[in-house]
Amino acid sequence: MFYKDTLLKQVLKPGRYTGGEYGQVIKDAAKVKCRWAFAFPDTYEIGMSNLGVRLLYGVLNKDDDVYCERVYAPWTDMEEQLIKYGLPLTSIETGTPLADFFDVFSIGEGEEALPEFSRLYIKMKKSGEYSRAAFLHEAAKLPGFYVPSLYDVSYNGDGTVKEYKPVYGDIPETVTKRIIGDLNTAYYPDMPVMPYIECVQDRITLEIMRGCIRGCRFCQAGMIYRPVREKDPVLLNEQAKRTYENTGYDEISLCSLSTSDYTGLRELTDGLLSWTDENMISLTLPSLRADSFTDELMKKISSVRTSTLTFAPEAGTQRLRDVINKNLTEEEVLKACRVAFAAGKTAVKLYFMIGHPTETDEDIKGIAELAKSVINCFYETENRPKGKPLVTISVACFIPKPFTAFQWEGQNTLDEYKRKQRLLGSFCNDRRIKYNYHDADGSLIEAVLARGDRKLCKVMKAACEHGMRFDAWTEYFDFGKWMSLFEECDIDPAFYANRERSVDEVLPWDIIDCGVTKSFFRREREKAYKGETTESCAENCAGCGANKLGGECRWCPSIKK
Amino acid sequence: MVPVYKKVRLRFKKTGNAKFISHLDLDRTMKTVLTRAKVKVEHTHGYNPRPYLVFSLPTSVGTESLCEFLDIKVPEDTDISLIPEALNRNLPPDIRVLEAYIPESDFKEIKYAEYDITVISPVLSEELAEKTEALFKAPVIIEKRTKKTESGFMDCDITPNIYRLTAKYSDGKMLINTLVSAENATYMNPENVIKALDKYLDLDLSDPATCLYTVMRVAVYTNEKVNFM
Numbered sequence: 006m007f008y009k010d011t012l013l014k015q016v017l018k019p020g021r022y023t024g025g026e027y028g029q030v031i032k033d034a035a036k037v038k039c040r041w042a043f044a045f046p047d048t049y050e051i052g053m054s055n056l057g058v059r060l061l062y063g064v065l066n067k068d069d070d071v072y073c074e075r076v077y078a079p080w081t082d083m084e085e086q087l088i089k090y091g092l093p094l095t096s097i098e099t100g101t102p103l104a105d106f107f108d109v110f111s112i113g114e115g116e117e118a119l120p121e122f123s124r125l126y127i128k129m130k131k132s133g134e135y136s137r138a139a140f141l142h143e144a145a146k147l148p149g150f151y152v153p154s155l156y157d158v159s160y161n162g163d164g165t166v167k168e169y170k171p172v173y174g175d176i177p178e179t180v181t182k183r184i185i186g187d188l189n190t191a192y193y194p195d196m197p198v199m200p201y202i203e204c205v206q207d208r209i210t211l212e213i214m215r216g217c218i219r220g221c222r223f224c225q226a227g228m229i230y231r232p233v234r235e236k237d238p239v240l241l242n243e244q245a246k247r248t249y250e251n252t253g254y255d256e257i258s259l260c261s262l263s264t265s266d267y268t269g270l271r272e273l274t275d276g277l278l279s280w281t282d283e284n285m286i287s288l289t290l291p292s293l294r295a296d297s298f299t300d301e302l303m304k305k306i307s308s309v310r311t312s313t314l315t316f317a318p319e320a321g322t323q324r325l326r327d328v329i330n331k332n333l334t335e336e337e338v339l340k341a342c343r344v345a346f347a348a349g350k351t352a353v354k355l356y357f358m359i360g361h362p363t364e365t366d367e368d369i370k371g372i373a374e375l376a377k378s379v380i381n382c383f384y385e386t387e388n389r390p391k392g393k394p395l396v397t398i399s400v401a402c403f404i405p406k407p408f409t410a411f412q413w414e415g416q417n418t419l420d421e422y423k424r425k426q427r428l429l430g431s432f433c434n435d436r437r438i439k440y441n442y443h444d445a446d447g448s449l450i451e452a453v454l455a456r457g458d459r460k461l462c463k464v465m466k467a468a469c470e471h472g473m474r475f476d477a478w479t480e481y482f483d484f485g486k487w488m489s490l491f492e493e494c495d496i497d498p499a500f501y502a503n504r505e506r507s508v509d510e511v512l513p514w515d516i517i518d519c520g521v522t523k524s525f526f527r528r529e530r531e532k533a534y535k536g537e538t539t540e541s542c543a544e545n546c547a548g549c550g551a552n553k554l555g556g557e558c559r560w561c562p563s564i565k566k
Numbered sequence: 567m568v569p570v571y572k573k574v575r576l577r578f579k580k581t582g583n584a585k586f587i588s589h590l591d592l593d594r595t596m597k598t599v600l601t602r603a604k605v606k607v608e609h610t611h612g613y614n615p616r617p618y619l620v621f622s623l624p625t626s627v628g629t630e631s632l633c634e635f636l637d638i639k640v641p642e643d644t645d646i647s648l649i650p651e652a653l654n655r656n657l658p659p660d661i662r663v664l665e666a667y668i669p670e671s672d673f674k675e676i677k678y679a680e681y682d683i684t685v686i687s688p689v690l691s692e693e694l695a696e697k698t699e700a701l702f703k704a705p706v707i708i709e710k711r712t713k714k715t716e717s718g719f720m721d722c723d724i725t726p727n728i729y730r731l732t733a734k735y736s737d738g739k740m741l742i743n744t745l746v747s748a749e750n751a752t753y754m755n756p757e758n759v760i761k762a763l764d765k766y767l768d769l770d771l772s773d774p775a776t777c778l779y780t781v782m783r784v785a786v787y788t789n790e791k792v793n794f795m
């Protein structure tokens with residue numbers, strides 16, 4: 006006999022592990038033909054808030070003969086208990102153990118791909134063709150599935166990748182990302198599981214579009230979710246209402262990479278407000294561009310009304326904002342602040358990054374100067390509120406990412422980052438400016454992992470064996486441990502983080518085709534160095550290549566067949 | 567026209583997995599459940615309106631209960647006989663609304679709570695059950711959290727707040743039934759009984775391979791020792 010309750014009484018937040026929530030899907034495991042353990046590599050509270058998890062849990066369980074269960078990372082106290090009593094990690098629903106590692110990656114949007122994967126499995130099981138190897142081979146032929154073991158990698162003498170070679174002739178040389186062509190007909194999770202315990206996001210997440218029309222050159226999300234597809238505002242309104250009736254949440258978050266660029270925003274917010282106000286539901290926006298911040302939005306959106314306003318100029322000078330293609334002028338930032346001040350706010354928060362390509366000390370100084378201009382702008386606003394303004398600047402370290410125009414860049418060294426952080430501190434000599442900056446150490450580790458190749462697998466394995474867990478949580482991040490792991494595994498972090506790649510180097514992620522072409526990234530990089538900007542998709546198609554993936558896109562030119 | 571509301575009391579049980587829900591989580595769960603069930607309730611006025619929900623004394627995390635109470639305010643013309651079923655359709659299986667009625671009493675009238683505590687451990691015996699009963703006839707000193715001392719802890723005798731405690735051994739289990747104070751000032755958490763067993767009788771119940779204890783609040787009473795309604 007094992008008394009799970011006795012164990013649960015000894016860990017923090019036992020509600021993370023009990024299941025039994027309203028909306029949980031329970032099926033007879035003996036009667037289904039295909040079982041998924043949907044494992045999320047972070048805690049329950051974070052995983053339960055993730056729209057992707059809600060979506061795929063729902064879409065997989067839609068099939069009667071498929072059973073998808075949820076697994077979350079146990080917090081360290083629970084892990085200790087599991088090890089102490091020799092217990093396996095189990096799913097929330099039925100308590101099934103997990104054993105193996107990754108065999109296959111689903112690349113891109115999974116709503117259609119994962120059910121196809123279930124079907125393939127069921128078909129092969131039924132016909133008797135199934136073996137692990139045969140299944141993986143067949144899976145690699147499905148569009149959008151990358152089976153790493155079926156691609157051999159060779160390296161050059163200097164450690165760079167020479168080539169990726171498929172093991173079989175009948176699997177693709179590069180794996181093309183999957184997209185959902187028409188978001189209006191795609192599955193929408195209007196009946197998510199309702200967690201007992203407080204989660205990071207206890208609200209309705211209404212995804213209004215996928216992709217981003219802006220072309221910020223540092224931003225990976227802006228590229229890998231292309232092409233931009235919008236959802237119909239009338240449909241969104243219906244889905245929001247249904248989800249409200251099914252969940253009872255009192256907050257709706259309009260979610261996308263750049264919500265103010267959604268062309269149906271006015272129609273959608275008008276539609277929502279026709280029933281949300283009387284039911285005391287608040288509307289929130291996760292992100293807002295300063296150039297789209299208006300009086301009207303301020304009146305409609307509760308998060309804009311009640312919280313501190315946050316804008317992300319990302320760089321301190323116009324020159325550098327042009328380099329990163331932020332397409333935001335100082336005047337636009339100040340105008341947005343004036344609207345905020347006139348509406349009674351005294352505090353704004355500005356997000357920046359340091360370490361962008363071509364950055365000089367002038368650009369660092371520019372960050373402090375922009376903050377000072379915002380302070381002056383407060384005093385120039387005639388109907389400003391009483392009191393003093395407060396401008397918080399939050400400054401992160403740039404991490405070059407795959408699938409961006411800056412994927413070839415070397416990251417600033419730690420010493421350089423620390424010098425720049427101090428330098429900026431010396432310019433922020435005004436008590437009305439609050440200067441926050443992120444630890445540079447973490448961004449070095451992230452930079453190594455972001456552009457790593459398979460040689461880093463041994464680091465990940467060693468990290469796991471050394472008991473390193475939840476490294477994205479500051480209380481568990483230990484820079485020294487990571488550096489000694491690199492040494493132990495004979496990995497030079499500078500090779501991955503600080504080295505500038507040559508443009509014709511084979512990059513570890515070239516095996517994936519995200520739609521946007523490498524030549525587009527190269528063009529964008531050249532323009533960055535010349536300080537030239539690129540227009541958004543709404544103004545002019547920049548020919549990024551993502552339109553070849555198809556889909557119902559407002560802006561993309563269709564491909565001539 | 568300002569709508570007229572009436573106060574309705576819900577009696578509900580929370581058992582199984584729901585025992586791990588904290589009071590705050592229960593509050594949040596009930597709010598969404600009322601919306602899902604389309605039970606209209608009065609909201610507080612002001613900038614950030616919240617539904618008017620008042621719970622009777624909450625049980626601590628880990629304790630099951632057959633007698634939890636929640637007061638809500640619904641529009642005068644609501645048929646309250648339909649409320650329990652509407653809510654149960656939208657509640658997780660481990661929380662069930664048992665009845666809904668117009669209350670005639672106040673939560674302040676709750677004076678006593680009765681708990682059933684079941685203990686499973688290989689070291690149990692009839693003798694231990696006898697010792698358990700005897701234990702609570704003399705002072706039992708338990709460390710309690712307090713703001714009064716610097717260390718944040720204070721030794722307290724819990725027996726003045728225990729009015730009755732019986733222990734029986736049967737079939738490898740010890741069944742404890744106890745009546746304790748549920749008043750604000752002298753409220754007794756039944757977990758203290760478990761702590762006392764550990765401290766005085768060396769009954770360690772932390773090994774999940776062999777031990778278990780469950781605590782169930784079975785009833786609450788008024789001053790007159792009648793069931794609180």
Ligand code: SF4
Pocket residue numbers: 218231232233541542545546547548549550551552560561562
């Ligand atoms: S193809 Fe053109 S319009 Fe479409 S995402 Fe790329 S740049 Fe934008």
